[in-house]
Amino acid sequence: xxxxxxxxxxxxxxxxxxxxxxxxxxxxxxxxxxxxxxxxxxxxxxxxxxxxxxxxxxxxxxxxxxxxxxxxxxxxxxxxxxxxxxxxxxxxxxxxxxxxxxxxxxxxxxxxxxxxxxxxxxxxxxxxxxxxxxxxxxxxxxxxxxxxxxxxxxxxxxxxxxxxxxxxxxxxxxxxxxxxxxxxxxxxxxxxxxxxxxxxxxxxxxxxxxxxxxxxxxxxxxxxxxxxxxxxxxxxxxxxxxxxxxxxxxxxxxxxxxxxxxxxxxxxxxxxxxxxxxxxxxxxxxxxxxxxxxxxxxxxxxxxxxxxxxxxxxxxxxxxxxxxxxxxxxxxxxxxxxxxxxxxxxxxxxxxxxxxxxxxxxxxxxxxxxxxxxxxxxxxxxxxxxxxxxxxxxxxxxxxxxxxxxxxxxxxxxxxxxxxxxxxxxxxxxxxxxxxxxxxxxxx
Numbered sequence: 001x002x003x004x005x006x007x008x009x010x011x012x013x014x015x016x017x018x019x020x021x022x023x024x025x026x027x028x029x030x031x032x033x034x035x036x037x038x039x040x041x042x043x044x045x046x047x048x049x050x051x052x053x054x055x056x057x058x059x060x061x062x063x064x065x066x067x068x069x070x071x072x073x074x075x076x077x078x079x080x081x082x083x084x085x086x087x088x089x090x091x092x093x094x095x096x097x098x099x100x101x102x103x104x105x106x107x108x109x110x111x112x113x114x115x116x117x118x119x120x121x122x123x124x125x126x127x128x129x130x131x132x133x134x135x136x137x138x139x140x141x142x143x144x145x146x147x148x149x150x151x152x153x154x155x156x157x158x159x160x161x162x163x164x165x166x167x168x169x170x171x172x173x174x175x176x177x178x179x180x181x182x183x184x185x186x187x188x189x190x191x192x193x194x195x196x197x198x199x200x201x202x203x204x205x206x207x208x209x210x211x212x213x214x215x216x217x218x219x220x221x222x223x224x225x226x227x228x229x230x231x232x233x234x235x236x237x238x239x240x241x242x243x244x245x246x247x248x249x250x251x252x253x254x255x256x257x258x259x260x261x262x263x264x265x266x267x268x269x270x271x272x273x274x275x276x277x278x279x280x281x282x283x284x285x286x287x288x289x290x291x292x293x294x295x296x297x298x299x300x301x302x303x304x305x306x307x308x309x310x311x312x313x314x315x316x317x318x319x320x321x322x323x324x325x326x327x328x329x330x331x332x333x334x335x336x337x338x339x340x341x342x343x344x345x346x347x348x349x350x351x352x353x354x355x356x357x358x359x360x361x362x363x364x365x366x367x368x369x370x371x372x373x374x375x376x377x378x379x380x381x382x383x384x385x386x387x388x389x390x391x392x393x394x395x396x397x398x399x400x401x402x403x404x405x406x407x408x409x410x411x412x413x414x415x416x417x418x419x420x421x422x423x424x425x426x427x428x429x430x431x432x433x434x435x436x437x438x439x440x441x442x443x444x
Contacts (some may be wrong), residue, residue, distance in 0.1 A: 088354025089141060091369045093119065095184065096144040099376060102183025103146040106176045113163050115155065116147030170399050177391050181377040188373035192322075193315040195366035200302030201314045209233040209240055209268060210247045211297040219291020224278040226267070226290070231297055233273065234266035248294045255280050259288035319370075326374050352437065385418020 097119055107114050113132075120138030127136035134147075149155035150166045157164065165173060209231040215221045234240055235254050240247055254263060259282035267274050280288030305311035357364040383393040394414070398405050405411075 084355040085351060087365065088351050088357070088368075091354055091365060092351070092372065093141045095187070095369065095372050095376060096141075098183050098187045098373075099180040099380075100144040100146050102179035102181070103176060106179030107146070107148070107165065110168070110172055110175070111163050112165050112168060112172070112176065113149055113157055113161070114146060115149040115152060116145070118147070119144050121145070170395055170403070173395055174392065177388050177395070180388055181380050184373040184377040184380075188322075188370045188377070189315060189319050191366055191370045191373065192318050193311065195363070195370075196305060196311050196314045196318065199363050199366065200304045201318070203301050203303050205299045205301065207231070207297045207299065209297045210251050211295050212292050213295055214293040216291035219289075220278055220281045221290040221292045224290075225276050226265070226278065226292060227269065229269075230276075231268035232265050232294075233268050236264050239266065248296060251294060255290055256287040259283070259286065261288075263288075263290075322370065323374055326371070326378060330378060352433075385414050386422050387418070390415070390418060 100117065100119075104114060104117050115132070116134045116136065118136045118138055120141045121143040122139040124136045124138055127134055129135070148165045149157055150164050161167065165176060212221075212226060212228060212230040212232065215226050215228050232240075232251055235251060240250075255278075259280050262277050262279055265276045265278055267276050278290050280290045283289050303314075305314055354365075354368055357368045380388040381392075382389045384390045394406065394411060
Protein backbone atom coordinates (compact mmCIF):
# COMPACT_ATOMS: atom_id res chain seq x y z
CA UNK A 1 0.00 0.00 0.00
CA UNK A 2 3.03 2.30 -0.01
CA UNK A 3 4.78 3.63 -3.05
CA UNK A 4 8.17 5.24 -2.85
CA UNK A 5 8.57 8.21 -5.12
CA UNK A 6 12.08 8.79 -3.87
CA UNK A 7 14.23 6.05 -5.31
CA UNK A 8 17.68 5.96 -3.86
CA UNK A 9 19.48 4.88 -7.01
CA UNK A 10 19.78 7.77 -9.46
CA UNK A 11 21.49 7.81 -12.83
CA UNK A 12 21.40 10.26 -15.73
CA UNK A 13 17.63 10.13 -15.78
CA UNK A 14 14.52 11.75 -14.38
CA UNK A 15 15.25 9.85 -11.19
CA UNK A 16 17.94 12.41 -10.48
CA UNK A 17 15.30 14.76 -9.23
CA UNK A 18 14.32 12.27 -6.54
CA UNK A 19 16.33 11.20 -3.53
CA UNK A 20 15.26 9.34 -0.43
CA UNK A 21 18.37 10.01 1.61
CA UNK A 22 17.85 13.58 2.75
CA UNK A 23 16.47 13.77 6.26
CA UNK A 24 15.71 17.46 6.02
CA UNK A 25 13.98 17.06 2.70
CA UNK A 26 11.97 13.92 3.37
CA UNK A 27 8.28 14.00 2.60
CA UNK A 28 5.98 11.03 2.34
CA UNK A 29 2.55 10.92 0.84
CA UNK A 30 -0.21 8.54 0.02
CA UNK A 31 -3.23 9.27 -2.12
CA UNK A 32 -6.41 7.18 -2.07
CA UNK A 33 -9.07 7.57 -4.71
CA UNK A 34 -11.83 5.01 -4.87
CA UNK A 35 -15.31 4.20 -5.82
CA UNK A 36 -17.04 2.53 -2.93
CA UNK A 37 -19.38 0.65 -5.25
CA UNK A 38 -19.06 -3.12 -5.39
CA UNK A 39 -19.58 -3.04 -9.12
CA UNK A 40 -16.80 -0.67 -10.06
CA UNK A 41 -13.22 -0.84 -11.17
CA UNK A 42 -11.62 1.62 -8.80
CA UNK A 43 -8.35 3.41 -8.42
CA UNK A 44 -6.07 3.44 -5.40
CA UNK A 45 -3.08 5.74 -5.51
CA UNK A 46 -0.23 5.66 -3.09
CA UNK A 47 2.85 7.84 -3.16
CA UNK A 48 5.71 7.84 -0.77
CA UNK A 49 8.54 10.34 -0.31
CA UNK A 50 8.46 12.60 -3.35
CA UNK A 51 11.63 14.68 -3.04
CA UNK A 52 12.71 17.30 -5.48
CA UNK A 53 16.22 18.66 -5.12
CA UNK A 54 17.05 22.03 -6.59
CA UNK A 55 20.47 23.00 -7.80
CA UNK A 56 22.25 26.28 -8.11
CA UNK A 57 21.08 26.87 -11.66
CA UNK A 58 17.66 25.25 -12.08
CA UNK A 59 16.05 25.38 -15.49
CA UNK A 60 12.73 27.13 -15.81
CA UNK A 61 12.72 28.35 -12.24
CA UNK A 62 10.23 30.94 -11.07
CA UNK A 63 11.96 31.90 -7.88
CA UNK A 64 15.58 31.92 -6.71
CA UNK A 65 16.84 29.35 -4.23
CA UNK A 66 13.54 27.65 -3.65
CA UNK A 67 13.75 24.08 -2.43
CA UNK A 68 11.27 21.72 -4.00
CA UNK A 69 10.59 20.26 -0.58
CA UNK A 70 7.37 21.44 1.02
CA UNK A 71 5.98 20.83 4.49
CA UNK A 72 2.81 22.73 3.60
CA UNK A 73 1.33 25.25 1.22
CA UNK A 74 2.98 28.64 0.99
CA UNK A 75 0.38 31.38 0.75
CA UNK A 76 2.86 34.24 0.42
CA UNK A 77 1.46 34.99 -3.02
CA UNK A 78 -2.21 34.13 -3.25
CA UNK A 79 -2.40 34.15 -7.04
CA UNK A 80 0.75 32.13 -7.53
CA UNK A 81 -0.22 29.66 -4.82
CA UNK A 82 -3.71 29.20 -6.23
CA UNK A 83 -2.34 28.70 -9.72
CA UNK A 84 0.19 26.14 -8.46
CA UNK A 85 -2.44 24.21 -6.51
CA UNK A 86 -4.73 24.13 -9.55
CA UNK A 87 -1.86 22.88 -11.71
CA UNK A 88 -1.11 20.09 -9.23
CA UNK A 89 -4.79 19.11 -9.00
CA UNK A 90 -4.98 19.18 -12.79
CA UNK A 91 -2.02 16.81 -13.12
CA UNK A 92 -3.49 14.42 -10.55
CA UNK A 93 -6.92 14.52 -12.17
CA UNK A 94 -5.46 13.87 -15.62
CA UNK A 95 -3.61 10.82 -14.31
CA UNK A 96 -6.80 9.47 -12.73
CA UNK A 97 -8.81 10.10 -15.91
CA UNK A 98 -6.19 8.25 -17.96
CA UNK A 99 -6.26 5.30 -15.55
CA UNK A 100 -10.04 5.01 -15.57
CA UNK A 101 -10.19 5.59 -19.33
CA UNK A 102 -8.00 2.53 -19.72
CA UNK A 103 -10.58 0.40 -17.89
CA UNK A 104 -13.44 2.03 -19.80
CA UNK A 105 -11.98 1.63 -23.28
CA UNK A 106 -10.88 -1.96 -22.65
CA UNK A 107 -14.46 -2.83 -21.69
CA UNK A 108 -16.16 -0.71 -24.36
CA UNK A 109 -14.04 -2.06 -27.22
CA UNK A 110 -14.87 -5.62 -26.18
CA UNK A 111 -18.60 -4.89 -26.01
CA UNK A 112 -18.74 -5.28 -22.24
CA UNK A 113 -21.54 -3.34 -20.53
CA UNK A 114 -20.38 -0.22 -18.63
CA UNK A 115 -22.82 1.81 -16.54
CA UNK A 116 -20.75 4.67 -15.08
CA UNK A 117 -17.63 6.73 -15.66
CA UNK A 118 -16.87 9.13 -12.81
CA UNK A 119 -14.15 11.69 -12.30
CA UNK A 120 -13.79 12.29 -8.58
CA UNK A 121 -15.81 10.74 -5.83
CA UNK A 122 -18.51 11.84 -3.43
CA UNK A 123 -21.55 13.96 -4.36
CA UNK A 124 -22.27 14.45 -8.07
CA UNK A 125 -21.70 18.00 -9.32
CA UNK A 126 -22.64 17.41 -12.96
CA UNK A 127 -23.59 14.45 -15.10
CA UNK A 128 -24.96 13.40 -18.46
CA UNK A 129 -25.95 10.11 -20.05
CA UNK A 130 -24.81 8.76 -23.41
CA UNK A 131 -25.32 5.27 -24.79
CA UNK A 132 -26.53 3.96 -21.41
CA UNK A 133 -23.44 5.23 -19.61
CA UNK A 134 -23.61 7.89 -16.87
CA UNK A 135 -20.68 10.29 -17.06
CA UNK A 136 -20.26 12.36 -13.90
CA UNK A 137 -18.03 14.94 -12.28
CA UNK A 138 -17.95 14.57 -8.51
CA UNK A 139 -17.08 16.85 -5.62
CA UNK A 140 -13.64 15.50 -4.69
CA UNK A 141 -11.33 15.40 -7.75
CA UNK A 142 -8.81 13.00 -6.20
CA UNK A 143 -10.35 9.79 -7.45
CA UNK A 144 -12.47 8.16 -10.06
CA UNK A 145 -14.11 4.90 -11.07
CA UNK A 146 -15.66 2.92 -13.88
CA UNK A 147 -18.90 1.21 -12.83
CA UNK A 148 -20.25 -2.04 -14.24
CA UNK A 149 -23.90 -3.12 -13.92
CA UNK A 150 -23.03 -6.72 -12.96
CA UNK A 151 -24.54 -6.60 -9.48
CA UNK A 152 -26.71 -3.51 -9.83
CA UNK A 153 -30.25 -4.39 -8.64
CA UNK A 154 -31.66 -1.49 -10.69
CA UNK A 155 -30.14 -2.69 -13.96
CA UNK A 156 -32.51 -4.10 -16.56
CA UNK A 157 -29.74 -6.25 -18.08
CA UNK A 158 -30.40 -9.97 -17.50
CA UNK A 159 -27.91 -11.47 -15.01
CA UNK A 160 -26.91 -14.13 -17.55
CA UNK A 161 -26.10 -11.60 -20.30
CA UNK A 162 -22.85 -12.71 -21.90
CA UNK A 163 -21.60 -9.10 -22.10
CA UNK A 164 -21.66 -8.50 -18.37
CA UNK A 165 -18.10 -8.32 -17.12
CA UNK A 166 -18.60 -11.18 -14.66
CA UNK A 167 -19.80 -13.46 -17.48
CA UNK A 168 -16.91 -12.82 -19.84
CA UNK A 169 -13.96 -15.23 -20.21
CA UNK A 170 -11.05 -14.85 -17.81
CA UNK A 171 -8.77 -13.31 -20.44
CA UNK A 172 -11.32 -10.60 -21.29
CA UNK A 173 -11.65 -9.65 -17.64
CA UNK A 174 -7.87 -9.59 -17.16
CA UNK A 175 -7.60 -7.11 -20.05
CA UNK A 176 -10.22 -4.81 -18.51
CA UNK A 177 -8.72 -4.87 -15.02
CA UNK A 178 -5.13 -4.42 -16.17
CA UNK A 179 -5.95 -1.73 -18.75
CA UNK A 180 -5.77 1.09 -16.20
CA UNK A 181 -2.21 0.15 -15.29
CA UNK A 182 -1.24 -0.15 -18.95
CA UNK A 183 -2.76 3.27 -19.68
CA UNK A 184 -0.71 4.90 -16.92
CA UNK A 185 2.50 3.26 -18.12
CA UNK A 186 1.87 4.52 -21.66
CA UNK A 187 0.97 7.98 -20.35
CA UNK A 188 4.17 8.12 -18.28
CA UNK A 189 6.24 7.36 -21.38
CA UNK A 190 4.34 9.95 -23.42
CA UNK A 191 5.03 12.58 -20.72
CA UNK A 192 8.74 11.75 -20.70
CA UNK A 193 8.87 11.77 -24.51
CA UNK A 194 7.15 15.15 -24.55
CA UNK A 195 9.64 16.51 -22.05
CA UNK A 196 12.59 15.23 -24.07
CA UNK A 197 11.23 16.91 -27.20
CA UNK A 198 10.21 20.22 -25.62
CA UNK A 199 12.71 20.62 -22.78
CA UNK A 200 15.55 18.22 -23.48
CA UNK A 201 17.30 15.45 -21.58
CA UNK A 202 18.34 16.53 -18.07
CA UNK A 203 22.06 15.92 -17.51
CA UNK A 204 23.56 16.30 -14.07
CA UNK A 205 26.98 17.68 -13.18
CA UNK A 206 27.91 17.32 -9.52
CA UNK A 207 29.91 19.83 -7.48
CA UNK A 208 31.55 19.57 -4.05
CA UNK A 209 29.57 20.26 -0.90
CA UNK A 210 25.95 20.65 0.13
CA UNK A 211 23.80 23.44 -1.27
CA UNK A 212 21.71 25.67 1.03
CA UNK A 213 18.75 26.66 -1.19
CA UNK A 214 16.80 28.43 1.54
CA UNK A 215 17.33 29.88 5.02
CA UNK A 216 14.30 30.44 7.21
CA UNK A 217 13.94 33.95 8.67
CA UNK A 218 14.77 34.29 12.38
CA UNK A 219 16.29 30.79 12.45
CA UNK A 220 19.66 29.87 13.94
CA UNK A 221 21.18 29.78 10.46
CA UNK A 222 19.85 33.25 9.62
CA UNK A 223 20.97 34.62 12.97
CA UNK A 224 24.48 33.25 12.59
CA UNK A 225 25.07 34.40 9.01
CA UNK A 226 24.16 31.60 6.60
CA UNK A 227 22.74 32.83 3.29
CA UNK A 228 20.63 31.22 0.56
CA UNK A 229 22.97 29.92 -2.13
CA UNK A 230 25.79 29.08 0.30
CA UNK A 231 27.58 25.78 -0.21
CA UNK A 232 28.70 23.80 2.87
CA UNK A 233 32.17 22.43 2.05
CA UNK A 234 33.07 21.05 5.47
CA UNK A 235 31.92 20.64 9.06
CA UNK A 236 33.94 21.13 12.25
CA UNK A 237 37.25 21.38 10.42
CA UNK A 238 36.70 18.30 8.25
CA UNK A 239 36.39 19.00 4.53
CA UNK A 240 34.08 16.88 2.45
CA UNK A 241 36.12 14.53 0.31
CA UNK A 242 33.32 13.29 -1.94
CA UNK A 243 30.11 14.34 -3.60
CA UNK A 244 26.66 12.79 -3.43
CA UNK A 245 23.38 12.83 -1.52
CA UNK A 246 24.94 11.19 1.55
CA UNK A 247 26.64 14.52 2.35
CA UNK A 248 23.22 15.95 3.20
CA UNK A 249 22.72 13.19 5.75
CA UNK A 250 26.15 13.85 7.27
CA UNK A 251 25.44 17.55 7.74
CA UNK A 252 21.99 16.84 9.19
CA UNK A 253 23.39 14.28 11.64
CA UNK A 254 26.01 16.71 12.94
CA UNK A 255 23.40 19.45 13.43
CA UNK A 256 20.96 17.12 15.15
CA UNK A 257 23.67 15.97 17.58
CA UNK A 258 24.71 19.52 18.47
CA UNK A 259 21.84 21.46 20.07
CA UNK A 260 23.09 24.71 21.67
CA UNK A 261 26.70 23.84 20.72
CA UNK A 262 28.81 25.60 18.10
CA UNK A 263 29.10 23.90 14.72
CA UNK A 264 31.85 25.25 12.44
CA UNK A 265 30.80 25.26 8.80
CA UNK A 266 33.19 25.88 5.93
CA UNK A 267 31.12 27.85 3.42
CA UNK A 268 31.71 28.46 -0.26
CA UNK A 269 30.34 31.91 -1.13
CA UNK A 270 30.95 34.30 -4.01
CA UNK A 271 34.00 32.49 -5.34
CA UNK A 272 35.72 32.29 -1.94
CA UNK A 273 35.49 30.40 1.33
CA UNK A 274 34.38 31.67 4.75
CA UNK A 275 33.93 30.03 8.14
CA UNK A 276 30.54 30.37 9.80
CA UNK A 277 29.84 29.24 13.36
CA UNK A 278 26.24 28.17 13.84
CA UNK A 279 24.61 27.32 17.16
CA UNK A 280 21.65 25.00 16.49
CA UNK A 281 18.44 25.59 18.41
CA UNK A 282 17.02 22.67 20.37
CA UNK A 283 13.93 20.78 19.24
CA UNK A 284 11.40 19.38 21.68
CA UNK A 285 12.98 15.94 21.24
CA UNK A 286 16.43 17.24 22.20
CA UNK A 287 17.90 17.32 18.69
CA UNK A 288 19.38 20.38 17.03
CA UNK A 289 17.99 22.44 14.17
CA UNK A 290 19.23 25.49 12.29
CA UNK A 291 16.31 26.20 9.93
CA UNK A 292 17.68 25.55 6.46
CA UNK A 293 16.78 23.40 3.49
CA UNK A 294 19.62 21.36 2.04
CA UNK A 295 20.21 19.52 -1.21
CA UNK A 296 23.11 17.89 -3.04
CA UNK A 297 25.11 20.44 -4.98
CA UNK A 298 24.71 19.88 -8.69
CA UNK A 299 23.93 21.66 -11.93
CA UNK A 300 21.30 20.48 -14.38
CA UNK A 301 21.79 21.14 -18.06
CA UNK A 302 19.70 19.91 -20.97
CA UNK A 303 20.65 17.99 -24.08
CA UNK A 304 18.31 18.25 -27.04
CA UNK A 305 17.83 15.13 -29.20
CA UNK A 306 19.24 15.46 -32.70
CA UNK A 307 16.45 13.50 -34.35
CA UNK A 308 13.30 11.52 -33.58
CA UNK A 309 15.20 8.25 -33.12
CA UNK A 310 17.44 9.84 -30.52
CA UNK A 311 14.34 11.27 -28.81
CA UNK A 312 12.92 7.75 -28.50
CA UNK A 313 16.26 6.51 -27.20
CA UNK A 314 16.49 9.26 -24.58
CA UNK A 315 12.88 8.68 -23.53
CA UNK A 316 13.34 4.94 -23.20
CA UNK A 317 16.43 5.35 -21.06
CA UNK A 318 14.70 7.87 -18.84
CA UNK A 319 11.56 5.75 -18.52
CA UNK A 320 13.33 2.52 -17.61
CA UNK A 321 15.70 4.28 -15.23
CA UNK A 322 12.81 5.91 -13.42
CA UNK A 323 10.78 2.68 -13.35
CA UNK A 324 13.70 0.73 -11.87
CA UNK A 325 14.20 3.39 -9.23
CA UNK A 326 10.51 3.38 -8.27
CA UNK A 327 10.49 -0.41 -7.94
CA UNK A 328 13.70 -0.42 -5.93
CA UNK A 329 12.39 2.32 -3.67
CA UNK A 330 9.16 0.42 -3.09
CA UNK A 331 11.15 -2.68 -2.15
CA UNK A 332 13.21 -0.68 0.33
CA UNK A 333 10.05 0.78 1.81
CA UNK A 334 8.55 -2.64 2.50
CA UNK A 335 11.83 -4.00 3.83
CA UNK A 336 11.99 -1.12 6.34
CA UNK A 337 8.28 -0.72 6.90
CA UNK A 338 8.58 -0.25 10.66
CA UNK A 339 10.61 2.90 10.01
CA UNK A 340 8.54 4.17 7.06
CA UNK A 341 4.97 3.46 8.23
CA UNK A 342 4.75 6.70 10.19
CA UNK A 343 5.85 8.65 7.10
CA UNK A 344 2.84 7.72 4.98
CA UNK A 345 0.68 10.69 4.08
CA UNK A 346 -2.37 11.37 1.96
CA UNK A 347 -3.70 13.37 -0.99
CA UNK A 348 -3.29 16.73 0.73
CA UNK A 349 0.47 16.18 0.93
CA UNK A 350 0.63 15.16 -2.72
CA UNK A 351 -1.17 18.33 -3.77
CA UNK A 352 1.22 20.32 -1.58
CA UNK A 353 4.23 18.76 -3.29
CA UNK A 354 2.75 19.23 -6.74
CA UNK A 355 1.93 22.87 -5.98
CA UNK A 356 5.48 23.57 -4.89
CA UNK A 357 6.88 21.83 -7.96
CA UNK A 358 4.66 23.96 -10.18
CA UNK A 359 5.62 27.12 -8.30
CA UNK A 360 9.36 26.47 -8.28
CA UNK A 361 9.90 24.91 -11.68
CA UNK A 362 7.37 24.49 -14.46
CA UNK A 363 9.45 21.76 -16.09
CA UNK A 364 9.30 19.80 -12.84
CA UNK A 365 5.66 19.02 -13.51
CA UNK A 366 6.84 16.59 -16.18
CA UNK A 367 8.72 14.54 -13.59
CA UNK A 368 5.92 14.91 -11.08
CA UNK A 369 3.35 13.57 -13.55
CA UNK A 370 5.58 10.76 -14.85
CA UNK A 371 6.46 9.58 -11.34
CA UNK A 372 2.84 9.56 -10.21
CA UNK A 373 1.82 7.57 -13.29
CA UNK A 374 4.47 4.92 -12.75
CA UNK A 375 3.70 4.70 -9.05
CA UNK A 376 -0.01 4.38 -9.69
CA UNK A 377 0.69 1.54 -12.11
CA UNK A 378 2.95 -0.25 -9.63
CA UNK A 379 0.71 0.15 -6.60
CA UNK A 380 -2.37 -1.01 -8.45
CA UNK A 381 -0.66 -4.27 -9.37
CA UNK A 382 -0.16 -5.22 -5.72
CA UNK A 383 -2.44 -8.17 -4.86
CA UNK A 384 -4.36 -6.31 -2.18
CA UNK A 385 -8.13 -6.03 -1.76
CA UNK A 386 -9.69 -2.95 -3.42
CA UNK A 387 -6.74 -2.61 -5.83
CA UNK A 388 -6.64 -3.75 -9.44
CA UNK A 389 -4.04 -6.29 -8.36
CA UNK A 390 -6.45 -7.71 -5.79
CA UNK A 391 -9.11 -8.20 -8.46
CA UNK A 392 -6.55 -9.81 -10.76
CA UNK A 393 -5.54 -12.13 -7.93
CA UNK A 394 -9.14 -13.29 -7.54
CA UNK A 395 -9.36 -13.93 -11.29
CA UNK A 396 -6.14 -15.96 -11.16
CA UNK A 397 -7.54 -18.00 -8.27
CA UNK A 398 -10.58 -18.66 -10.43
CA UNK A 399 -8.33 -19.78 -13.30
CA UNK A 400 -6.41 -22.08 -10.95
CA UNK A 401 -9.72 -23.62 -9.88
CA UNK A 402 -10.48 -24.51 -13.46
CA UNK A 403 -12.81 -21.58 -14.08
CA UNK A 404 -14.77 -22.11 -10.88
CA UNK A 405 -15.36 -18.82 -9.11
CA UNK A 406 -15.07 -18.30 -5.38
CA UNK A 407 -18.44 -18.03 -3.61
CA UNK A 408 -19.89 -14.56 -4.10
CA UNK A 409 -20.04 -13.88 -0.36
CA UNK A 410 -16.33 -14.73 -0.04
CA UNK A 411 -15.36 -12.32 -2.82
CA UNK A 412 -17.56 -9.58 -1.41
CA UNK A 413 -16.12 -10.10 2.05
CA UNK A 414 -12.57 -9.78 0.75
CA UNK A 415 -13.30 -6.66 -1.26
CA UNK A 416 -15.42 -5.05 1.47
CA UNK A 417 -12.66 -5.48 4.03
CA UNK A 418 -10.19 -3.83 1.67
CA UNK A 419 -12.53 -0.94 0.95
CA UNK A 420 -13.18 -0.34 4.66
CA UNK A 421 -9.46 -0.33 5.34
CA UNK A 422 -8.92 2.22 2.54
CA UNK A 423 -11.69 4.45 3.90
CA UNK A 424 -10.37 4.40 7.47
CA UNK A 425 -6.73 4.95 6.55
CA UNK A 426 -7.63 7.54 3.91
CA UNK A 427 -9.69 9.63 6.34
CA UNK A 428 -6.95 9.43 8.96
CA UNK A 429 -4.28 10.57 6.52
CA UNK A 430 -6.49 13.31 5.10
CA UNK A 431 -7.01 14.83 8.54
CA UNK A 432 -3.39 14.39 9.60
CA UNK A 433 -1.93 15.88 6.42
CA UNK A 434 -4.28 18.85 6.60
CA UNK A 435 -3.27 19.56 10.18
CA UNK A 436 0.42 19.31 9.18
CA UNK A 437 0.19 22.07 6.58
CA UNK A 438 2.20 25.11 7.62
CA UNK A 439 -0.61 27.63 7.31
CA UNK A 440 -2.96 25.36 9.32
CA UNK A 441 -0.36 24.96 12.05
CA UNK A 442 0.10 28.72 12.11
CA UNK A 443 -3.64 29.15 12.62
CA UNK A 444 -3.59 26.64 15.46
